[in-house]
Amino acid sequence: MRYESIAIHGGKTEDSGKGAVNYPVYLSSTFIQPSLEEFQEFAYTRGGNPTRSHVEKLVADLEGAKYGLALASGMAATSLVFGLLKQGDKVLINNNVYGGTWRYVSNIFSLHGIEYEVIANFNEYDFEQADSNVKMIFLETPSNPLLEVTDIRKISKAAKARDILTVVDNTFLTSYFQKPLDLGADIVVYSATKYYAGHSDILAGLVVLNDDELYRQLKFLQNTYGGILSPTDSFLLTRGIKTLSLRLDKHQKNALTVAKFLKAHPAVKDVYYPGLESHKNYDLQRAQATGDGGVLSLRLQDGWDTSKFAKELKIFDLAVSLGGVESLICHPATMTHESYAKELQEQIGIDSKLLRLAIGIEHEDDLLEDLANALDKAKL
Ligand SMILES: Cc1ncc(COP(=O)(O)O)c(C=O)c1O
Numbered sequence: 001m002r003y004e005s006i007a008i009h010g011g012k013t014e015d016s017g018k019g020a021v022n023y024p025v026y027l028s029s030t031f032i033q034p035s036l037e038e039f040q041e042f043a044y045t046r047g048g049n050p051t052r053s054h055v056e057k058l059v060a061d062l063e064g065a066k067y068g069l070a071l072a073s074g075m076a077a078t079s080l081v082f083g084l085l086k087q088g089d090k091v092l093i094n095n096n097v098y099g100g101t102w103r104y105v106s107n108i109f110s111l112h113g114i115e116y117e118v119i120a121n122f123n124e125y126d127f128e129q130a131d132s133n134v135k136m137i138f139l140e141t142p143s144n145p146l147l148e149v150t151d152i153r154k155i156s157k158a159a160k161a162r163d164i165l166t167v168v169d170n171t172f173l174t175s176y177f178q179k180p181l182d183l184g185a186d187i188v189v190y191s192a193t194k195y196y197a198g199h200s201d202i203l204a205g206l207v208v209l210n211d212d213e214l215y216r217q218l219k220f221l222q223n224t225y226g227g228i229l230s231p232t233d234s235f236l237l238t239r240g241i242k243t244l245s246l247r248l249d250k251h252q253k254n255a256l257t258v259a260k261f262l263k264a265h266p267a268v269k270d271v272y273y274p275g276l277e278s279h280k281n282y283d284l285q286r287a288q289a290t291g292d293g294g295v296l297s298l299r300l301q302d303g304w305d306t307s308k309f310a311k312e313l314k315i316f317d318l319a320v321s322l323g324g325v326e327s328l329i330c331h332p333a334t335m336t337h338e339s340y341a342k343e344l345q346e347q348i349g350i351d352s353k354l355l356r357l358a359i360g361i362e363h364e365d366d367l368l369e370d371l372a373n374a375l376d377k378a379k380l
Pocket of ligand 1: 073074075076098100140144169171172190191192193203204205321
């Protein structure tokens with residue numbers, strides 16, 4: 001089956017023989033054991049629940065992978081993977097990742113004796129200079145919020161040669177547009193809150209991988225930490241995934257239209273979107289992904305007021321998050337990326353003028369009219 005069909009028919013498992021077209025919600029915390037000597041697949045929902053197993057299998061099927069794990073949020077998924085690290089290990093991370101990931105790395109690692117290093121241009125990184133205790137590489141590509149693209153193939157190959165795990169946060173593209181495991185990565189994490197769920201209604205996280213031993217460890221940690229996706233949210237995530245490809249095609253079409261419009265507008269100084277030919281990683285993005293997603297960032301020229309522009313928008317709500325059907329605008333420096341120290345923000349380009357747009361699936365003309373109108377009003 002092809003991706004769109006797997007999204008609808010994948011993950012199929014036994015549903016107690018009742019013939020429901022939708023996999024049911026098993027709202028049960030505990031499951032009856034046949035006898036003292038006999039054990040069955042499900043015992044207690046933290047360890048496993050049929051509705052969660054269904055969506056875990058579905059996301060693995062979509063990625064052509066062996067295993068999926070569903071967590072209560074994207075950060076629960078990222079934390080789970082960081083749980084593989086031991087005291088003395090070191091992690092290399094690209095330089096603009098989601099603020100919550102940065103909050104974890106910069107506050108929690110040191111408590112456990114784990115080191116990290118931020119790599120400014122990973123595509124040019126020379127692995128000969130990597131310390132011998134580097135055990136994991138954590139990449140977010142395209143990055144958040146500057147949409148920089150990191151070469152998954154090149155980096156995971158060099159990492160593998162040194163027994164270093166490559167982890168990719170694939171939230172911005174999903175497996176519909178990019179399959180990091182096929183490019184050589186070991187583990188993929190997602191905030192499924194975003195495109196997978198797709199309707200800004202639930203929080204969810206996913207981990208997808210092929211390796212049996214890593215899966216055994218992560219499954220153990222999932223049951224031990226307990227940050228699992230609930231049965232009801234597993235159902236809603238499954239429902240969202242059925243329309244993932246349709247939505248992403250539209251998000252992307254709208255995003256490219258908006259990016260081109262902004263690029264040509266005299267009020268706009270910078271536009272960051274990997275689908276624009278002017279983007280510095282345009283070719284690399286084509287080499288490793290089949291799409292560019294629905295997020296872009298911009299800066300206005302000096303003669304325009306950034307705050308007024310955000311305020312005058314009628315369709316774009318000022319809110320964090322992305323990947324829902326509605327268009328959103330956010331100010332990374334004070335919203336999604338406020339966990340970065342001011343100097344670090346400036347150093348990596350998250351300044352007070354940067355705005356991030358999450359493009360929804362509204363009619364593109366309405367989006368363009370809204371943007372044009374707000375830009376007019378924001379002129380000083
Ligand atoms: C790229 C990326 N990774 C991870 C996360 C964390 O996900 P969640 O909010 O579901 O915990 C986010 C949330 O915005 C994100 O944008």
